[in-house]
Amino acid sequence: MASPSAAKDLKQLMAWASPLRAGDALAGVAAPDAATRVRAQRELADTPLARFLSEPPVPYESDEVTRLILDTHDAGAFAPVSNLSVGEFRDFLLSYEADAAALSALAAGITPEMAAAVSKVMSNQDLILAASKIRVVTAFRDTLGLPGRLSVRIQPNHPTDDPRGIAASILDGLLYGCGDAVIGINPATDSVPAMETMLKLIDELVARYRIPTQSCVLAHVTTALEVMRRGAPVDLVFQSIAGTEAANRHFGISLALLGEAREAALSLKRGTVGDNVMYFETGQGSALSADAAHGVDMQTIEARAYAVARLFKPLLVNTVVGFIGPEYLADGKQIIRAGLEDHFCGKLLGVPMGCDICYTNHTNADQDDMDVLLTLLGVAGCNYIMGLPGAADVMLGYQSTSYHDAQYLRQTLGLRPAPEFEAWLEDMRVSSGNRLCEVQPSNLLMGEVK
């Protein structure tokens, strides 16, 4: 029997059991000391999974995310693990018997709180091993998340949304074998005309070279709805989401609004091999920074965002793990842990997880820390990563992973691009197997260099 941690309720037990991070300390919910943290983990390990169904950390009456989690919970899928404790669930996840098919069938029976709880008692290698067994496959113009594949978002941001500057970064990415996840631009200005200009730019490029990928301008969902009304070529609808109703309100969204946007995007029927039309970004600490965390630890709230995501059958979901700053994740160690937790929890819940492996310059982290997380997530079977020219975002002012980083990971782990995109890269003489080709001046894509 574990010694009791003296946590007053399940919410506090979860927070105390969470591996140390700055944001939980800032919010005053972290364990008072290291031994209490581990005692809380032992007590959490003995907690029945079923308890999470009756004790939601955010009240059912006042939070639509809690209602979503409990109302859509699949008791049939949950049945095989309904008698397990959190610790026994961890043991099962690591067992040989927990294979891809079993874990996929289980997803609808797992709530975010169960996923968060088990992750808190798991080591980093546990998070990697369990996630590596789970495949979440989605499709639009190519197929993402297949075994042995690693996809990359081209993130061609420009400080003034200059179309030629954006196009230059896109071309650089394509010539480095990236872009199979999405060509996704964060606009400097969230406006209807700016979004239309950028969408047309990518749409023409994709059409001209028949690139099996999709575009996205990461403006607010209401901007996307407006440009769709005006007939713009929208492939994917983007939105930042969080794990509580109040935090989502802070983002200016609700479940109903996301549903409306998804319907609008589906009606355009622009996908060729699939109809996953949503792209979501998340990140630990976003609810806390919006003063909407209800005293729940950062990681548990983050897992709840994946319940929001999975409702809308997204093509892509990624945590922007180190963007928020050192008051939430203080250093490379905390960022690495959070990245592995987010990826594992998302996958366990059936979400097509990628990761923006990143940090800001006022955080105690550097590119070597990102190399570590990149490698670990590659081993864990992460669906996609970000590709930025030279890993630096000249608009958002932070560092992520680069086109070169994608080449490193594909080489070392034998990972390949999405199959449709891989065939295109070979056709275009950009890459051959896991090697980049020397691009000749006569290359078709070089026609864009004027």
Add this chain to the structure above:
Amino acid sequence: MDAELQNTDRVREAVAAGRAKADAWEALRRFTDARIALGRAGGSLRTEALLDFRLAHAEARDAVYTSFDPDALVKELAAAKIRSVRLTSAATNKADYLANPALGRTLSDASRKALSAMRYSAAPPDLCIIVSDGLSARAAQLHAVETVVPLTRKLADVGWSLAPVFVVPFARVKIQDEVGERLRARITLMFLGERPGLDSPDSLGAYFTYSPNSRSTDADRNCVSNIRHAGLAPTAAAGVLFRMLVLSRRLSASGVAVKDTEAQLK
């Protein structure tokens, strides 16, 4: 012996073929400051590009930890005949400032008392300017005075009354609400060093708030960012801020209602 020679030849060939390669699309670099067409060694960064990146990151890190010299700023302002006063936030060092944002949002007790004394000796000002190092001391040190001087001249020309410039180390944007409320200022304008970007370690941000008070949020503010010589030059920023502040006063508002379009001003 023959086999060894053969191997050496093979290595020689590999070394020749494996030299780092430039990218054929370097011409695209003129369209963006993004780090495109870096070339490659295999699929990896060339040594030069790797070290360029490390140097840029080191400079950005140093910018975060460079110490701020508020007295130098006070002297520079005095040389331009602008009165300034030093205040302090509740944060007393960089580590606490980074780890606990709440400290940078509130004034120290001593500064509170100092402001209360000022409040009773002067009429409420139209504008109160605050300068802080924020996340980049270099930004504040290099560009704040250069922006404040032309801006205050323009505002004085159209009859605005200005509080002394407050220089407040280790402050966050929200501290302007407390400063402004205590002085009953019509508008506060705060300059502070932004999160240093990899290629912009000295970027200054400006945030202003109409009728600042403890309930003011980011939605009530306007922001002009990227003030630096390679971005929005300080004198140009002074022009933008002048137009926006005049508009803010005319509309008795700040936030989404105030946009810098020449059309609105005509």
